[in-house]
Amino acid sequence: MGNIALAIHGGAGPDSEFVRRNVDRYKQGLQEAATAGYDFLKSGGSALDAVELVVNILENNPIFNAGRGASLNNKGEVDMNASIMNGRDLKAGAVAMIRNVKNPISLARNVMEDTRHVFMAGKGAIDFAKTRQALMMPDSYFITEHRFNDYLQLNQQETEQDLLQKRIQGTVGCVAVDVNGNLAAATSTGGLTNALEGRIGDSCIIGAGTYANNQTCAVSGTGDGELLIRGVVAHSISSLIEFTGCTLQEACDNTVFERCKEFKGDIGVIAVDPKGNIAITYNTERMHRAWAGVDGNVEVRVYGDEG
Numbered sequence: 538m539g540n541i542a543l544a545i546h547g548g549a550g551p552d553s554e555f556v557r558r559n560v561d562r563y564k565q566g567l568q569e570a571a572t573a574g575y576d577f578l579k580s581g582g583s584a585l586d587a588v589e590l591v592v593n594i595l596e597n598n599p600i601f602n603a604g605r606g607a608s609l610n611n612k613g614e615v616d617m618n619a620s621i622m623n624g625r626d627l628k629a630g631a632v633a634m635i636r637n638v639k640n641p642i643s644l645a646r647n648v649m650e651d652t653r654h655v656f657m658a659g660k661g662a663i664d665f666a667k668t669r670q671a672l673m674m675p676d677s678y679f680i681t682e683h684r685f686n687d688y689l690q691l692n693q694q695e696t697e698q699d700l701l702q703k704r705i706q707g708t709v710g711c712v713a714v715d716v717n718g719n720l721a722a723a724t725s726t727g728g729l730t731n732a733l734e735g736r737i738g739d740s741c742i743i744g745a746g747t748y749a750n751n752q753t754c755a756v757s758g759t760g761d762g763e764l765l766i767r768g769v770v771a772h773s774i775s776s777l778i779e780f781t782g783c784t785l786q787e788a789c790d791n792t793v794f795e796r797c798k799e800f801k802g803d804i805g806v807i808a809v810d811p812k813g814n815i816a817i818t819y820n821t822e823r824m825h826r827a828w829a830g831v832d833g834n835v836e837v838r839v840y841g842d843e844g
């Protein structure tokens with residue numbers, strides 16, 4: 538039996554007054570989700586089920602930007618993206634432009650398991666959700682006061698330059714390795730506040746925001762989605778391990794700090810490898826994160842090493 542390990546994130550980005558005020562709520566949400574996922578792995582659960590379970594918990598928690606509490610686009614609407622990947626057989630499922638589906642990550646898994654496709658978007662994906670008996674919720678379920686205020690604040694910025702200075706992000710993700718050495722990754726998001734309607738970020742793009750391969754690692758990313766897409770971040774980390782034999786931590790650090798350094802934007806990643814190693818790398822002021830590895834302790838952080 539191999540080492541089990543799990544890491545989760547609730548987004549990376551600039552610090553804010555809201556984050557500082559709600560740091561305990563964030564930590565509590567991370568602690569609950571990571572503990573549930575780790576206990577599930579400990580009882581012999583699969584990595585794939587664990588990452589879906591954890592992301593469901595985070596999607597249901599309104600403090601995080603995924604599912605309930607998702608951010609609003611420039612029309613004041615919620616559009617959600619999610620993806621999941623199974624490291625054992627490289628199967629993957631992804632959904633974009635999702636509305637009213639309570640748990641987009643479970644819909645991504647439905648796409649992976651119940652269709653011959655990998656990626657579905659918009660009306661077709663939402664109609665498909667209904668055939669899978671996915672729980673559907675009214676718009677009011679998703680829109681929280683905090684996200685609405687973010688939207689009002691950013692929607693008044695006039696230029697693209699102003700908007701670049703004032704990014705409000707978040708996203709949730711989970712990576713895990715189970716007792717059988719199988720890896721999985723899952724990521725779910727409401728995207729960027731005030732993004733142009735129709736914008737799709739990295740979280741639902743296999744290889745950018747999500748990747749899992751039993752031979753190398755499982756990765757979930759967060760930050761400026763455009764940069765994670767251009768840097769093909771999650772797959773780059775896997776390829777570095779595959780082609781150079783470097784460690785998981787080296788691959789994450791190299792990708793975020795070297796390969797993507799010209800981008801000058803926000804990137805954070807969590808990753809696990811088949812031996813149960815965990816790596817977390819971010820170039821931002823904060824990254825909401827938690828992990829549990831060989832020693833079984835759940836560690837939670839928002840800023841540096843505050844414990």
Ligand code: ASP
Pocket residue numbers: 548549550705706707708726727728729737738739740758759760761762763
């Ligand atoms: N990467 C996400 C996106 O661009 C946002 C985030 O992680 O904060 O949609």
